Amino acid sequence: MFATPAYAQAAGGGGGDMFASFIPLILIFVIFYFFLIRPQQKKAKEHKAMVSALRRGDQVLTQSGLFGKVTKVKDNEEEIEIEIAANVRVRLLRSAVASVISKGEPAEA
Secondary structure, X not given: OOOOOOOOOOOXXXXXXXXXXXXXXXXXXXXXXXXXXXXXXXXXXXXXXXXHOOOOOOEEEEOOOOXXXXXXXXXOOOEEEEEEEOOEEEEEEHHHEEEEEEOOOOOOO
């Protein structure tokens, strides 16, 4: 009694409508690039530069929360040695260093 007949909508030309439907996806990708991807790449690049610049005598903080002083740096390997207490030395990967607290003078051999 109150039902109205539904009519099928005519199909339009697809050229301009197809491009218009991709604009939101393109905008989402651009936003993701500038707010997520690009800052992550920049942060990774800075971390890599910091880790490659490690030298003996630097005070570092590891990702596990240990503070220590770099006592040995192997140039050709990804391994360093830090002293976390008197006569307590720990070997770890360079990438495990979260930040350099202070740059120290290289320790004498």
